[in-house]
Amino acid sequence: MSYWTIRRRDVLTGYLFILPQLAGVAVFVLLPVGMAIWYSLNDWNVFTGKQTFVGAENYAALADDPQLPKVLGATALFSGGVVVLNIALGLLLAVLLNRKFRGVTFFRTVFFSPVVVSVVAWTLVWGFLLQDNGGINGLLGGIGIDGPNWLQHGDTAMISVVFTQVVRSVGVNMVLFLAALQGVPGELYEAARIDGASSRSVFGRITLPLISPTILLTVIVTVVGALQSFAQIAVLTAGGPELSTTVLVYYVFQQAFKFNDIGYGSTLALMLLSFVMVLTLLQWQLRRKWVFYEE
Amino acid sequence: MRSRRVLLVLALAVLAIPFVVPTVWMVAASVKPLPEIFAAPPSLWTKHPTLAAYGEAFSFQPFARQYLNSVYIAVLVTLITLAVSALGGYAFARIKFPGANALFLVVLTGLLVPSEVTIVPLFQMFKRAGMINTHWPLILVTALAAPCVLATFIMRQFFIALPVELEEAARLDGLGRPGIWFRICLPLAKPALSAVAILTFLASWNLYLEPTVYITSPELFTLPQALTRFTDAYGGQMWNTQLAAATMTVLPMLVVFVLLQRQFVEGLAHSGLK
């Protein structure tokens, strides 16, 4: 066989290998996005199945929707809170658990365990615990604190959904950071210690830069995940009180499946998509500034 | 030094409370008689434990069937994803073909598109295909779209880090690409594959929005969907039954995880995700 036969066969194999994944994305992601754009230009009556072309009307409705600014505010607050806490706590746990002591395996298991609990079961239980006469306030009462009515006030409801979301999902980031930390060569620490660097400056000058690619990955995945958190909100607060925890994802679901307004729901969904795209692109562009390997 | 270590363990123990309490409370409350669940002051253990709610979970809904649904869908999705992502990830990492980078970016968009954008169009597509109220949408979309893209991403990162020499030796022995992939690279990829398997299984196991949209018959429900349906004929919550059912969905996963946790954490740690 000549080099070119092998090469040509290799190229063919390459295309064949990626075909299933490419086809899956084309059929189940790209095609639906195209269809969503078309839906957003139409008005639907689900009961009769009638479709009317309305042009940009649904987009104009975005500007007139009195609830939308509050929904966007809640989305920013929720996603921002989840991302910051999730990354910070994940990194902290990874650093604490990246050493040898008795019980380290136990703690790794504990902090990861909520990840395997189904979101719905997890949230149902927190729903119980966060009732005004529930377990949390029972515990707080035991040490003389009169706990707030967690899910009934805007601020505490937001804190509750962010907190339960972070506790449930931080295990994944912890493990990813652990993996990254274990990849930092020990000699670098040795050298730094010989130079008399403090442990804080070692972390800032050596550890952080070396694990920055993982930070980039976790930030992207966490941002996307936070913008898509549906089950927590649906089960814990149903978007309330008022609109305080109605994040964009939940609002899309309401419009399209509860109010049967598929045109407007699709428009909102596309807005969500553009947010995800812009945020990811921004992180991708900025990565050269702070991610170590990306020069 | 010693006191610092004690301090560290203490701090971790305090941090661990919110991670552990819900699960413990759920199990404890599931054996309580209904009036005690909301008793004030709340207590963790009951003096009158009862397994009635566990029986109720099975008589109220076809819960065993729903359990089976979730298990078989998750297993199937995991198998398909393993195959698709191992193929795709390998090709993107190792085979040079025109357009590889551009096509990889196209695939990556699959990770960024929220399911809320695609759910309505997908519903229409599956409706035309006559697949509403079947498990097909849950299997196909999960196995080929977003969770699979993440898997392909992980596999690519892993294969990129694999030494080239191994493949060259195999090539000299006369193995073709598929042979190299299957006999040389896949066996080496076990850590990454196990990480992908667990993440994909969990993604399918926890799917909530999709089943609520596609599935309407209780005997086709999956577990997360079934859990929210323990309501009496008038929509009132059957708390103790719900908790018993939730316990039954969580405990097996926790047991499997505790048994496999070393392999899993190590698997992720060495999957080349750096």
Place this chain on the structure above:
Amino acid sequence: MTTRKLLGTVALVTAAALTACGAPATETANKAADAKLRMTVWTSNEAQLKLLNSIADAYKAEHPKVASITFESLPFADYNTTLTTQIAGGNAPDLAWMGDISKDLIAADALVGLTEPLKATEGWKYDDLVDSAAKEFSKDGTLYAYPFSNSPFALYVNTDLLAKAGQKIDPAKLTWDQVAAAGAAVNAKTGKAGFVVRDFDYKSWNTLATVWTGWGAQAWSADGKTCTFASPEMQQAFTFLHDAAFKTKAMPGPGVTADFFAGDAAFTVAQVSRSALLTGSFKFGLYPLPAGPKGKYSVIGQAGVGVLASSKQRDQAVDFLSYLSNPENAAKLAQFFPPPRKSLLTGAQLAANNKVLNAAQLQAAVVDQLPNAVTLPNHTSPAEIAQKGKTALDALWTASADIPAVLNSVCTAIQPVLAK
């Protein structure tokens, strides 16, 4: 598995996915010879399903052309969403139970008119229908769903709890103020809850119609076009509820779970059909709703069953519905659902099959209430009104709420939907 087999499987799965998505919907051939009827219901109660199935069996015996009649239980909480999804997905049932979704279905011409066929059915006795029951399911004089369940809201009392708190009530002259006073006393003495409007839970505000009707308030005008949520009557009614939740503690506040049927509350407002939830763990009384400032009143929650216009076996479905609702079968259904037929509405008739309540209780709480009862607020786009109203009303449930301002904001939120 060899490489080739593995590749083959992957290719096959992908191909299956691709072709499946491109294929047009396969229309099932519908011959009258093997009609298969499907009816969605929200009950999963075994006894109720057994009765429905026995009626269906009897019908099939008389009509050999009908191959099967299935009752599909959909969860109550998501019933409307699921039914809508089925309709939108071209997978609509032939018949369906319906509550507040009925107005949307009628407005979209998605239901088959029933007046003509029922009148034409021999022995059906159309004149036997109670007018007030048929009203909510009619449009322009045509009935679109048979109101098989007309369950009045009643006041359940836990007499054990009242005795423990040293409270006595006179059911004949009971007013809301007395209920609130007794409830506050129970809460103060026992720590248990006073009165609970069942299923309200600071979310489903439409159930509060069981209270505000006593103040003469309405959510919107009779034609459904104008919001009246900010009326002085409504303000008084909500002031009463707000005081009960935050001042006298007669009603558990938001975020507090108290289940009357588990023995956690002294009073609850719930439909008579909920008496099935009584377990006998405490002594109870069942009375008509207490009087409000505007005197006595009654409220019912209704459910109907209709035939979907999209059904390919419409005539067969209508025929089955007329069988299901004929006088003989209506009498059987009455053991679970208060019927819409005058001939069946006596305390003794209803008590014959009721294990928990006696004839006197049923006469007072059901039969005497039906003729003048109002229904819970009912409108097209119920989910949107419920959601927007709830979002605005959330602001009311804090101790320092400005009640008139909040009620105005409810109108601001729902008026555009009402006017649609």
